[in-house]
Amino acid sequence: MHGRAELVRRVVEQGRPVAHVVVELNVSRATGYKWLARWRAEGPAGLFDRSSRAHRLPRKTPAELEQRVLALRGTRKLGPARIGPLVGLAPSTVHAVLTRHGLHRLAWLDRPTGELVRRYERARPGELVHVDVKKLGAIRAGGGWWAHGRGSAQHNNARTEQLAGRRVGYDYVHCAIDDHTRLAYAEIHPDEKAVTCAAFLHRAAAWFADHGIPRIERVMTDNAKAYRISHAWREALADLGAQPRFTRSYRPQTNGKAERFNRTLADEWAYIRPFTSSADRAAALPGWLHTYNHHRSHTALGGHPPISRITVNNGAGHYT
Structure with missing residues (x-):
């Protein structure tokens, strides 16, 4: 605005040629004549920027078609x-x-x-920890059909055992994720009973304490019996001085950070390659957890790993 007004002042008030003024102001002659014409037609208001939007949009989507789009959405x-x-x-x-x-x-x-x-994020480490269990099918010794392919002897044996009511069972991956840092801890167990969940919580709290989160204030879980009505779970929370929090019924996104971690766990550890047994898969978990916590970039943390929020908050600096 100042430059355009100065151009008008030098041409109109001082009576100087447009060709000389535009050189002084480092603009083209066409630009100089354009702003001068706008000032003469509209006065000072003509020196403001105008919208670049077209006056007519002959190919714009018809309103009734837009309403169909909105209705389908x-x-x-x-x-x-x-x-x-x-x-x-x-x-x-x-x-x-x-x-x-x-x-x-x-x-x-x-x-x-x-x-x-x-979406939300707690303000400090330990303010809220999400706990969940990821259920994975156990792997037979030597690898299952996923390792050997459909139609293999392993695949046929698995189908025969299923029809006979004999199943290989499941592995239960118990996970705890700190809401603020996304620091994660996990263990594999043969069940998800209340006693198992309570013991896991104690070990998770000790692990978090070793990594710069000395206290857990709240623990969020789903509404499974092991969490909702279990004496062992309540005692574990009381021992830690933590308060229970539960997800809304039929709304797993309430515990979204745990759900997202489970998906990452499956994609980058459990199904990243064919394993020869459940023990082989379990042996790969600690290394993957270290990578997740200390080296893997996290989009919600600006591309930094979870441990970076501990070092920033606590100045530890040695968890790298």
């Missing part, structure tokens, strides 16, 4: 790639319509209700 929770073929529009056009109407990405919504999921 609201009722069926579909994304642009699936809405496009239903209404005869390109997915990019559907995306532009959804963006124009301020609709959130599906990844940000709770699918059953369509409400925006409000």
